[in-house]
Amino acid sequence: DIQMTQSPSSLSASIGDRVTITCRASQSISTFLNWYQQKPGKAPKLLIYGGSSLLSGVPSRFSGSGSGTDFTLTINSLQPEDFATYYCQQSYNTRFPTFGGGTKVEVK
């Protein structure tokens, strides 16, 4: 299976900050990388697919980049509603998708 490693596991940030979360795959996955946001007590929500494509309705302050094994989720100008846990997920192996361990974005 393809292992996904996220860093950091948690970070503290303030409103208006730029936040960067990284995700590394154990093998090349091209751009088959998706990002999810999960708030407490809620199901995860797909934000970005295909490495950099924003799902309709997702604010443009979210962006994704990368290919191969290294990927980044960036949140420009962090908003109060962005405090959550973020997960990456590879969809290269369509029969066995796997998730990163998550990054919790907390209030500084």
Added chain:
Amino acid sequence: QLQIQESGPGLVKPSETLSLRCTVFGDSISSTRNSWGWIRQSPGKGLEWIGGIFHTGTAYYNPSLKSRVTTSVDMSKNQFSLKLSAVTAADTAMYYCARVRNADFDYWGQGTLVTVSS
């Protein structure tokens, strides 16, 4: 707007079989474009893929769970179902149903908490 609703018992005894049903509203599970899947999340932990199924009944599973998982679809009710046998405390988790698009999960149910305990 597509919605998915999970249903099933919240408490299962060790060694018994966990059964979950997911009902889809606003889309047909017979769509050839998508499959339907399950993801679980142990308390305070990350996300684990369990498996997925197409409307044809073709299924694919997490290798670590494959020996204990069976799945089915009921197109007449627009439902898909999961059975996980021989459960232990390690199977205690929030279980989510989701629509699987291109191996990404674009719609999720609200989740159902399953506790394994005697």
